[in-house]
Amino acid sequence: MNKPSNTVTYSKCNLRGFCIPAGLNDKDYARIDELITVRQRVQRGHYLFRNGDKFSSLYAIRSGFFKTCVATKDGREQVSGFQMAGEITGLDGIVKSEHSCDAIALEDAEVCVIKYESVLKVAQEMDVFQHHMYKILSREIVRSASVMLHLGSLRAEERVATFLLDLTQRLQARGFSESEIVLRMTREEIGSYLGLKLETVSRTFSKFARDGTLAVKQRHIRIHKPEELMRIANHQFCH
Amino acid sequence: MNKPSNTVTYSKCNLRGFCIPAGLNDKDYARIDELITVRQRVQRGHYLFRNGDKFSSLYAIRSGFFKTCVATKDGREQVSGFQMAGEITGLDGIVKSEHSCDAIALEDAEVCVIKYESVLKVAQEMDVFQHHMYKILSREIVRSASVMLHLGSLRAEERVATFLLDLTQRLQARGFSESEIVLRMTREEIGSYLGLKLETVSRTFSKFARDGTLAVKQRHIRIHKPEELMRIANHQFCH
DNA sequence: CGAATTGTTGATATATCTCAACAATAGTGG
């Protein structure tokens, strides 16, 4: 008998190895299927969750692109991350049982809803899965530290170069081209993430284009000299 | 029979409620004692772990004060956090089985070494503890997002004010005065954490002192008008 | 097609950095 179409079987997910561990045996995959949940569509511009929402689930992104934002009381907003297919979002909600940021779809998206209760249960039964969950959380902590380094110590060109390299690496791991990116976010969102104003992001793209490092056409970026981007990202300026 | 003096019994730790959940029953505390490990002293200025070190343990801080730093290849350094008694450090190491930052004692310190393997084991047996661990990781993720907001969107005075408020809150939760702080770190370390130069930190302290918001004498800070600090931290400038 | 959004570029402003001198404190060794 077929499952209803709004449920999802993890063990058959083509993103195996991203959200969930790869290389398990059938029995373990069967257990992971206990995490089984509904899928949920999120339209572009819509919220997956908001700051203050009650936390009950994590979200594994099947398709689409999200941003997470934190805001100050006076309305200034900071993009704290971008999430793509195969990544997990919602981890911020665990500590206080409510979300502490907004997650917004930058394009039409689909997520797997994973009840946190099920996570606790499966992790308790399955060593590998528990370790995997800790790894996912730890990865986010390491990523954050790296973003702090950018925001606190790097210059505009270094930030933009690192941002592009990070994106290409993540896209490449998912089978996309390493030289051609279609940005899902505006200059303003990139700027917010990098602690720069949108004009500075735009100017930096233009400078890289002038130097022949890449070609920019709106949100389409073609990287001609990845080694040059790496040089800039690694701060080997000569001045 | 007494345990050797370099071992520690969690259930009797006076920091109960910080590193580990409060309000458990005796049986659960007994299990948590399975996390039992050696204590380790770390002298001021010494490393608890370094970027690249093999990861095997988490560290619960019993006394003392630490900073964690990430560095760029060309030697620039960014302080990614300050940790005090009752907090856990080393979480960055889980994802790659090696540490990705340096942890350095800012004063003579003592930590409880908690084998990660034991964490996995106890978490598997004890629902509450597993949830507690996820909360600790989640808290760090939320804290990071808040730091990103500071680094990316806030002005120098806002950053310093928020930094001082955060410190006082954490110290207050541990029974210290809410109006008197002894900083464990240099202006340079504060600046690095906040994405400012040490001179800017110093000038901001001086400005707060001129305004009567606080008194500064080297690393001794006495906060006279916490409400003023909160006003500044919440960005209610009038300009 | 027209309006709204997004992106580019220039001119100018400014918050913070840099450089520098000096003061205060802490650490060291005789």
Added chain:
DNA sequence: CCACTATTGTTGAGATATATCAACAATTCG
């Protein structure tokens, strides 16, 4: 305990990277 040195902190003057303001171009959307 007292110099003596290194480290840390303060303050000023000037430099600069990035922000701000503004005009316009390109694109998207209804």
